[in-house]
Amino acid sequence: MEACSRSMSGNLHTGRFEEERLIALQQLDLLDTPPSESFDRITRMASQIFNLPISAVSLTDRDRQWFKSRVGVEHCSIPREKAPCGQVAETADVLVIPDIQEDAWYADSVLGRSGIRFYAGAPLVTREGYGLGALCVLGTEPRSVNESEVAALKDLAAMVMAQIELQHAFGRVDPLSGLPSRNQFLDDLADLAAEHPDEARLVVLVDLARPEQISDYARVMGPGRVDDLVRDAARQLRGLLGSDRRLYHTAATQFAFLAPRGVRRDEYVPRLADGHRRERQLSMTGTLLTSAIGVAVFTPRSTGPQDVLRALYSAVQDARSSPDLVSVYSPVADEAYQRRYRLLQDFGPALLAGDQLRLVFQPRIDLPTGRCVGAEALLRWSHPDLGPVSPGEFVPVIEHSPHAQAMTAFVLETALAQARRWREDGYEIVISVNVSAANLHEADFGRSVQDALRRHGLEPERLELEVTESAIMQDAAQARRQLDELAAAGVRLAIDDFGTGYSSLAYLQDLPAHVVKIDRSFVLKLDEGDRESSLVRSMIGLSHDLGYRVVAEGVETVEAAHRLLSMRCDEGQGYLFARPLEVGQFATWLQEHEPGIRPAAERNV
Known part of the structure; x- marks a missing residue:
């Protein structure tokens, strides 16, 4: 039987069946992958059952026997020439050689x-009948086997095939690209810790396009064309890496790979950037997509697979804002992102806690009379673990999250309740509340504001809503409908941060607003020269010509207040008059400064 098998082996090795067998083996993406405990467990069991020092899961490649798992063997492959496992793969049958030295064919093999004197191997056969290799046991003494041992060897080989099929079936190979999937990537990273736990490695993530680009492309061309792009990119990347490197398809448009062992970061990353720069104009897929590359350095023992993948995601996001669209993972940048995410995660509970969020109020002063005519409500957050969090840090995060509407609702309710209390104390103050783009997208925002005013028994003119030009521009038609409804109801509207947008004059002419607030960046430069003064003077004059009341933000010096008054600016707001005040402080401040409020520096003159 053995002679017949060896004769048939020569024909199989060069025929069509052999090529199909090799294709089946390649598609499983097992060759040259790191060791895996799921396979090692079976080879250890085989060694123990047969009481032999050597066992292996041996895969028959074109010119080698490569060991996916091995016990008692240092090397990871031997030549295929005259390798018994090659015969097992070709014949898909059990092969037992009681004494290799007595076998005319294998005596002079490797x-x-x-x-080695004894060999026994059971085939690893796919459902289509292709032999991938063998589960084999070897010894240094001649040996025979009985039927029960042969049956055990077959069972163990079946377990190996079950593991191979399990990996392939459960997300180990991406069906679109045919590449190892994210699950396989994570498993291979984990396996690195067994072989080279302390060896620093570079890993790379290629993101083909921004999500909105893929969405737009699918909308125009159809999702099938997106699949074509991904497949084309996979082929090109595999060609660039070569057959000895493994490429993983880790997300819809993302691919990962390990840099060669021993490569230096300061040499490898510039090469990546140069190559990416050359390809960037046309992109890897030949379309107008913007690819980006993230790089991370990790040590298998100290960095878990999920943390490696998260570091890559962080790096590729940072790459989106990098000039060459390539970025190396930065722990500092990642820590800042983690903090932003935590703020986003913790804001919902903060709304319900009752003791974390509060309002402070900054007075708005009528410049000609010095009277306090209004106050801007400003949100403050005392985080239970992080302490006081600057609104400049958390407000931009929350404004672009699902919490944006709830945040405005909290500020509105709290501010109106305080305005009612102040009116009962005899202070008629207009309360200003900032509104985000998300609020203007609410279909019933105008109605909810009017309902809140009624609940607190306040006239609409006691409330001023501040909206930035950028918020309006996100959906101008919807914003205009909301603002028209609010203005018709008698609510005052203010254009906040005026001068920092792109279409300020057009919006000034068109919006149903009552107030323009000149951004503090212009007011702070008033003392720098005539050009800066002329710009502010022009803003004030134009706003007055269009019927707006003008408020200058960021008034910090007496000189600035005098200049603004000479320019006929209506109101001022800034540290010169008062910093944002707690509720109790604001009441004290009002008592001290009414009926007339002048800058502190002038009150002592």
Whole structure:
């Protein structure tokens, strides 16, 4: 039987069946992958059952036997020439050689020359009938086997195939690209810790396009064309890496790979950037997509697979804002992002806690009379673990999150309740509340504001809503409908941060607003020269010509207040008059400064 098998082996090795067998083996993406405990467990069991020092899961490649798992063997492959496992793969049958030294064919093989005397192998066969290799056991002494041992070897080989099929079936190979999937990537990273736990490695993530680009492309061309792009990119990346490197398809448009062992970051990353720069104009897929590359350095023992993948995601996001669209993972940047995410995560509970969020109020002063005519409500957050969090840090995060509407609702309710209390104390103050783009997208925002005013028994003119030009521009038609409804109801509207947008004059002419607030960046430069003064003077004059009341933000010096008054600016707001005040402080401040409020520096003159 053995002679017949060896004769048939020569024909199989060069025929069509052999090529199909090799294709089946390649598609499983097992060759040259890191060790895996799921396979090692079976080889250890085989060694123990047969009481032999050597066992292996041996895969038959074109010119080698490569060991996916091995016990008692240092090297990871031997030549295929005269390798018994090659015969097992070709014949898909069990092969037992009681004494290799007595076998005319295998006596001068690599195994025979290395002192191996006994061999037994059971085939690893796919459902289509292709032999991938063998589960084999070897010894240094001649040996025979009985039927129960042969049956055990077959069962163990079946377990190996079950593991191979399990990996392939459960997300180990991406069906679109045919590449190892994210699950396989994570498993291979984990396996690195067994072989090279302390060896620093570079890993790379290629993101083909921004999500909105893929969405737009699918909308125009159809999702099938997106699939074509991904497949084309996978082929090109595999070609760039070569057959000895493994490419993983880790997300819809993302691919990962490990840099060669021993490569230096300061040499490898510039090469990546140069190559990416050359390809960037046309992109890897030949379309107008903007690819980005993230790089991370990790040590398998100290960095878990999920943390490696998260570091890559962080790096590729940072790459989106990098000039060459390539970025190396930065722990500092990642820590800042983690903090932003935590703020986003913790804001919802903060709304319900009752003791974390509060309002402070900054007075608005009528410049000609010095009277306090209004106050801007400003949100403050005392985080239970992080302490006081600057509104400049958390407000931009929350404004672009699902919490944006709830945040405005909290500020509105709290501010109106305080305005009612102040009116009962005899202070008629207009309360200003900032509104985000998300609020203007609410279909019933105008109605909810009017309902809140009624609940607190306040006239609409006691409330001023501040809206930025950028918020309006996100959906101008919807914003205009909301603002028209609010203005018709008698609510005052203010254009906040005026001068920082792109279409300020057009919006000034068109919006149903009552107030323009000149951004503090212009007011702070008033003392720098005539050009800066002329710009502010022009803003004030134009706003007055269009019927707006003008408020200058960021008034910090007496000189600035005098200049603004000479320019006929209506109101001022800034540290010169008062910083944002707690509720109790604001009441005290009002008592001290009414009926007339002048800058502190002038009150002592």
